[in-house]
Amino acid sequence: xxxxxxxxxxxxxxxxxxxxxxxxxxxxxxxxxxxxxxxxxxxxxxxxxxxxxxxxxxxxxxxxxxxxxxxxxxxxxxxxxxxxxxxxxxxxxxxxxxxxxxxxxxxxxxxxxxxxxxxxxxxxxxxxxxxxxxxxxxxxxxxxxxxxxxxxxxxxxxxxxxxxxxxxxxxxxxxxxxxxxxxxxxxxxxxxxxxxxxxxxxxxxxxxxxxxxxxxxxxxxxxxxxxxxxxxxxxxxxxxxxxxxxxxxxxxxxxxxxxxxxxxxxxxxxxxxxxxxxxxxxxxxxxxxxxxxxxxxxxxxxxxxxxxxxxxxxxxxxxxxxxxxxxxxxxxxxxxxxxxxxxxxxxxxxxxxxxxxxxxxxxxxxxxxxxxxxxxxxxxxxxxxxxxxxxxxxxxxxxxxxxxxxxxxxxxxxxxxxxxxxxxxxxxxxxxxxxxxxxxxxxxxxxxxxxxxxxx
Amino acid sequence: xxxxxxxxxxxxxxxxxxxxxxxxxxxxxxxxxxxxxxxxxxxxxxxxxxxxxxxxxxxxxxxxxxxxxxxxxxxxxxxxxxxxxxxxxxxxxxxxxxxxxxxxxxxxxxxxxxxxxxxxxxxxxxxxxxxxxxxxxxxxxxxxxxxxxxxxxxxxxxxxxxxxxxxxxxxxxxxxxxxxxxxxxxxxxxxxxxxxxxxxxxxxxxxxxxxxxxxxxxxxxxxxxxxxxxxxxxxxxxxxxxxxxxxxxxxxxxxxxxxxxxxxxxxxxxxxxxxxxxxxxxxxxxxxxxxxxxxxxxxxxxxxxxxxxxxx
Numbered sequence: 001x002x003x004x005x006x007x008x009x010x011x012x013x014x015x016x017x018x019x020x021x022x023x024x025x026x027x028x029x030x031x032x033x034x035x036x037x038x039x040x041x042x043x044x045x046x047x048x049x050x051x052x053x054x055x056x057x058x059x060x061x062x063x064x065x066x067x068x069x070x071x072x073x074x075x076x077x078x079x080x081x082x083x084x085x086x087x088x089x090x091x092x093x094x095x096x097x098x099x100x101x102x103x104x105x106x107x108x109x110x111x112x113x114x115x116x117x118x119x120x121x122x123x124x125x126x127x128x129x130x131x132x133x134x135x136x137x138x139x140x141x142x143x144x145x146x147x148x149x150x151x152x153x154x155x156x157x158x159x160x161x162x163x164x165x166x167x168x169x170x171x172x173x174x175x176x177x178x179x180x181x182x183x184x185x186x187x188x189x190x191x192x193x194x195x196x197x198x199x200x201x202x203x204x205x206x207x208x209x210x211x212x213x214x215x216x217x218x219x220x221x222x223x224x225x226x227x228x229x230x231x232x233x234x235x236x237x238x239x240x241x242x243x244x245x246x247x248x249x250x251x252x253x254x255x256x257x258x259x260x261x262x263x264x265x266x267x268x269x270x271x272x273x274x275x276x277x278x279x280x281x282x283x284x285x286x287x288x289x290x291x292x293x294x295x296x297x298x299x300x301x302x303x304x305x306x307x308x309x310x311x312x313x314x315x316x317x318x319x320x321x322x323x324x325x326x327x328x329x330x331x332x333x334x335x336x337x338x339x340x341x342x343x344x345x346x347x348x349x350x351x352x353x354x355x356x357x358x359x360x361x362x363x364x365x366x367x368x369x370x371x372x373x374x375x376x377x378x379x380x381x382x383x384x385x386x387x388x389x390x391x392x393x394x395x396x397x398x399x400x401x402x403x404x405x406x407x408x409x410x411x412x413x414x415x416x417x418x419x420x421x422x423x424x425x426x427x428x429x430x431x432x433x434x435x436x437x438x439x440x441x442x443x444x445x446x447x448x449x450x451x452x453x454x455x456x
Numbered sequence: 457x458x459x460x461x462x463x464x465x466x467x468x469x470x471x472x473x474x475x476x477x478x479x480x481x482x483x484x485x486x487x488x489x490x491x492x493x494x495x496x497x498x499x500x501x502x503x504x505x506x507x508x509x510x511x512x513x514x515x516x517x518x519x520x521x522x523x524x525x526x527x528x529x530x531x532x533x534x535x536x537x538x539x540x541x542x543x544x545x546x547x548x549x550x551x552x553x554x555x556x557x558x559x560x561x562x563x564x565x566x567x568x569x570x571x572x573x574x575x576x577x578x579x580x581x582x583x584x585x586x587x588x589x590x591x592x593x594x595x596x597x598x599x600x601x602x603x604x605x606x607x608x609x610x611x612x613x614x615x616x617x618x619x620x621x622x623x624x625x626x627x628x629x630x631x632x633x634x635x636x637x638x639x640x641x642x643x644x645x646x647x648x649x650x651x652x653x654x655x656x657x658x659x660x661x662x663x664x665x666x667x668x669x670x671x672x673x674x675x676x677x678x679x680x681x682x683x684x685x686x687x688x689x690x691x692x693x694x695x696x697x698x699x700x701x702x703x704x705x706x707x708x709x710x711x712x713x714x715x716x717x718x719x720x721x722x723x724x725x726x727x728x729x730x731x732x733x734x735x736x737x738x739x740x741x742x743x744x745x746x747x748x749x750x751x752x753x754x755x756x757x758x759x760x761x762x763x764x765x766x767x768x
Contacts, residue, residue, distance in 0.1 A: 040555070040586055043578070048592035055515020055588070121512035122547045150463050158461050166463065167470040174474060178482070189547030193539045194486040196548045201482050209474075238459060245470055249477040258525040259550060260539040265485055331527055335554040402554075409529040411732050412557045416584045417673070 010083055012366045014096025014145075016448055018076030019359050021100055023437075023444040025068030025107060026352075030434040032061035037427035041420065051115035059126040060114045065347060066124070066206060067135065068107045072100075073355030074214035075142065078165045080362040081221045082146060085162055086153035091145050099141040106134040120180075120188040122195075124203045129185040136182070139173040160237040164217035167245065168210055175205040193261055200252035208248030211351040215314075216240075216283055218358040219307050223287055226304035226361070227297045232289035236282050244279035247272050254325040258334055273325030280318040287311055302377045303361025306353050309385065313349030316392075317342065331407065337419075338399025341392050348433070349388040356384070356440065363447050372446035376439050383436035390429040398422040494540030496611045500604075507604025510597055512549070519587070521551030521558045522608070531731055532561030535612060556587060561609040564616020567624055570725040571602045573692035580677045580689035581725070623723025631695035639706050642698075646715045655710030657739040658756035659747050660768055667744025670737050675745075678725060683749030693725045700749035710754050713742035 036057045039045050046052040079096060083089050090096055109131045113119075119126045127135065146169060150162065179202020181188050181195075189195050224231050231237065253261060253269035291298060291308065298304040320342055324333055333339060360377050364370050371377055398419045405415045459465070500508065511517070524537045537560060542548050551558075566574075573580045575598045578587035590598065607613055630641035643651070657663055671679075678697035680687040685699035717738050720728030729738065746753040756767075 039588060043586045043588055046588045048589050050514075050592045053514060053588040053590070055518050058515060058518045117513035119513055119515065120547065121515075121517055121549060123517075123552055147463070147467070158463065158466065163461055163466045166466050170467055171470055171474050174471070175478075178478060187546050190486070191544070191546045192489070192491070192542040192548055194482075194489050195546065196550055197485050198482050199547070201478070238461070242469075242473075245473045246477070249474060250481060253481070255552065256550075258527075259523055260537060262485055262488070265481065268481070334525075335521060335552070337553075339552070406529065406554075407527060411530045412554055413582060413584060414732060416586060 010089060011093055012080055012362075013093045014090060014100060015076045015079040015362060016366060017097055017100035018072045018079060019363060019444060019448060021104055022069055022073035022076060022355060022359065023441045025064055025072070026437040027434075027441050028111070029061060029064035029069045030430070030437045032057050032064060034427065034430040034434045036061055037423070037430045041423045041427055050117065056115055056117065056119075059119060059123075060111055062124065063110050063114065063126065064107065065352070066211070067110070070211055070347060070351050070355050071214070072103065073352070073359055074211070074218055077218045077221065077355075077358030077362055078146070078161075078214065080358075080366065081161060081218075082149055082165065085155065085159045085221070086150060087155040088149060088153050091148035091152060095141060095145050099138060099145065102134065102141065103138045106131060106138055109134060122180075122189060122199050124206055125180045125188060125199060127180070129180075129182070129188060132176070132180045132182055132188065136173060136176055139169055139176065143169045143173055159220075160231065160234075160241065161217040161220045163241050164213040164220070167241070168213035168217070171205070171209040171245075175202050175209055178202060179205065193259070196256055196259060197253060197261060197265070200255040201249075202252070203255070204252035205249060207346060207351075208244070208251075211347065212248070213244065215310065215351045215354040216244075218354050219283075219287055219311055222304055222307045222357060222361045223291055223298065223311075226301045227291060227294040229290060229294065232286050232292075236286040240279050240282035240286060243282065247275050247279055251276065251325065257325075257327050257330055270325050270327070274322050276318055276322050280314065284311060284315055301361065302371070302374060302381065303357045303359070306357025306360060306381055308357075309381075310350050310353035310357060313345055313353060313388070317345040317350055320345070332403035333399055334403070336399040336402035336406075337395045337422075338403065341395030341399060344388060344391045344395065348384065348391070353384065353388075356380070359444060363444065367448065369447075372443050372450065376443040380436040380440045380443070383432045383439070387429045387433040387436065390432075391426065394422050394425045394429065398426075490539060491543050492540050493543050494538045496535070496609065497540055497543060498610045498614075499544055500607060503600055503603045504607040505604075507600045507602070507607075508549075510593065510601045511604055512547075514590070514593075517549045517551050518553065519551075519555035521554050522560045523550040524558055524560045528558070529731070530557060531565060532558050532609070535561055535609070541610070556585075559605065559608050561612060563606045563609040563613020564618075564620055566727060567620045567723060567725060568599075568602050568606065569693050570727070571605060572598055573689040573725070575601065576692065577688065580687070580692070583677050584673050620723055623721070625723070627695050627721065627723045635699075635702050639703060639708075642716065642721065643706075643708065643712055646712050650711045650715040651709055653709075653711035653714070654757065654760065655714075655739065655743070655753075655755045656760075656764075657710075657736065657743055658768060659743045659753055663740050664744050664747060666737070667740035667742070668748075670733065670741040671744050674729065674732070675741065683745060689725070695724055697725065700745055703750045704752050708746070708750060708752070710739065710742055710746060713745060714738055717742060 035052065036054055039054045079090060110127055113128055113131055114126060118128045120128060146165065150166065179198060181190055181198065190198055220231065250272035251269050253265045254273050257266050298308045323329055324342060360371065401418055402415055524532045524535060526536055570581055574582065575590040577589050578585035593601065606617055630638045676687055678687045678689045678693065679685055679700065683700040685697040687697060690696050718728065718730045720726045743753060743755050
């Protein structure tokens with residue numbers, strides 16, 4: 001699928017710019033996560049510094065991870081592989097660079113507004129209306145650039161990665177507007193229970209229609225390319241793509257099973273959450289069968305190693321997610337750190353792992369040199385892996401302590417001393433991930449910008 | 457498979473799926489929504505609404521849910537959330553995590569001065585709290601925020617607030633009539649049976665150590681480390697926390713201490729602990745206060761009936 005004739009003439013300027021954006025904001029995003037985790041063990045840390053209180057740090061962390069680190073990381077790969085899969089150039093690298101600049105301005109505006117207490121108070125949809133417009137403009141520009149690239153392709157057949165990227169950017173442009181109730185500039189919200197329904201529809205679509213399809217697109221590109229083998233099954237690609245769009249969009253209400261929303265809505269959400277096994281396993285079978293017998297080649301390429309690990313995390317987080325949608329399970333897991341653990345396996349273990357893998361896969365191919373340091377990339381791999389597995393163990397344990405204690409009639413306050421130690425462990429693991437972000441940022445800057453690469 | 461994945465098929469197909477499902481999963485519940493207010497609903501005053509904006513700006517929703525479930529035991533659990541409770545909320549603030557308590561029915565649980573002390577430093581009133589300091593909001597904003605919190609629960613909150621305000625006046629009157637009258641007023645409100653109930657827990661070293669631990673986690677912020685009512689919350693509270701060291705020789709039985717800890721003294725910053733602490737913990741923190749601060753204990757006196765088998 002790779003044509004060296006076109007590769008040589010491609011500048012990859014947009015892909016490079018998204019690489020730097022992702023690596024840079026990963027540092028800030030994980031620092032905010034670490035700050036929040038530290039405040040939970042040392043609550044006086046924010047000592048009356050308004051922009052540092054947990055309630056402001058947390059949405060900055062979440063928004064930066066989603067829109068600053070992971071999405072740009074995955075888009076960097078998309079801007080790299082689309083021209084290669086379509087046998088053409090990006091429609092406009094200049095427009096691509098403008099998009100990246102606007103993207104960074106948007107992130108800066110998001111950080112400043114949230115830190116100053118301008119928030120619409122809805123999880124994943126906190127950003128105020130002017131920043132919402134900037135986000136939509138960014139996605140709109142990406143859509144335009146990519147669709148025009150597709151239009152001017154010289155390869156008639158669209159590879160599965162192209163489907164996923166196109167669907168992700170157009171559907172997110174739409175669900176972002178819906179979820180942020182963009183026609184209500186002042187509040188960005190509906191009233192009462194319908195607001196919760198629309199919010200979680202959107203909140204889940206950020207994973208289901210943005211991070212997941214982009215990450216799957218990268219995996220579908222990186223794994224076959226790394227092992228120089230065709231994809232196992234085109235039929236499975238088709239089933240996986242359409243079933244993901246149909247099933248994932250139904251399940252947002254599983255966040256509201258213990259809330260007075262209509263029962264039929266809960267039933268659909270639970271049934272489709274279980275049905276998520278179909279798109280997940282179809283994709284995983286396809287990618288794992290493609291890789292069958294060639295794990296050595298995957299292991300040899302640090303980018304592919306990240307990506308393949310991400311697919312394993314996708315398995316865990318998805319099966320866990322299906323189980324968590326069961327009402328009997330939620331009696332214990334809802335409202336506590338179990339869910340935070342789940343979110344970290346999904347976003348850090350799956351989507352961010354694949355985003356980082358994409359970066360490490362494309363950077364040597366963009367520069368024509370090996371990475372500045374394969375060792376540092378491996379170090380980052382292990383720090384992230386230990387961090388995310390550690391998070392899973394620690395936060396799941398905390399969740400079980402909290403959930404069972406509450407069911408047993410203990411108050412939230414009584415349980416705080418019981419979980420303190422686990423919060424210390426969580427912050428320590430957060431420090432590992434923050435360290436890995438600095439290492440990765442340094443490695444990526446040196447790989448992309450310095451003239452001399454390390455000798456292989 | 458003959459489905460041809462052209463750009464049009466991908467983009468139009470995806471958008472068609474999204475439109476269909478948005479109609480079914482978002483628009484349909486919206487179109488069929490029930491906007492009937494629940495029996496406790498009322499609209500918020502402008503000041504309460506302003507307080508809600510402060511709540512949103514500072515991300516209180518990330519740690520405090522407003523969503524009481526059928527399986528909940530904590531405070532507010534007497535009133536399970538109904539859709540009609542939220543018909544005035546834009547945005548709705550259900551929350552997704554309980555790092556702190558649920559606040560659906562917080563209004564009137566405490567008097568205003570407790571909340572101010574708590575916002576200035578949450579550990580003043582709740583030593584184990586991991587909530588950040590909010591003194592930076594300034595006195596005016598803290599009062600506005602308090603109005604919002606005191607309205608959570610709507611009509612039920614209003615009912616509880618009236619009770620707080622009534623008993624606050626009574627408690628201030630008693631406090632201002634001097635220590636002797638105040639202590640008598642406090643003790644007289646304990647039902648007779650409770651005043652005379654034999655204290656069943658001996659003041660063993662282990663029991664006092666357990667009481668000490670409870671005291672540090674629940675009482676220290678107001679009553680202070682030496683029980684003189686000069687904890688860090690004291691400057692914010694009126695009437696101020698009780699000074700235990702003046703109680704010697706005033707016939708304060710274990711039963712009186714137990715009852716006051718269990719039920720609290722509505723109108724003052726003294727909360728009830730009957731949701732938080734089980735029987736043994738209440739007796740033993742009472743014994744700790746009696747032995748160390750009052751220097752007078754009726755623990756384990758005759759008649760004791762048949763000694764329980766673990767008694768020393």
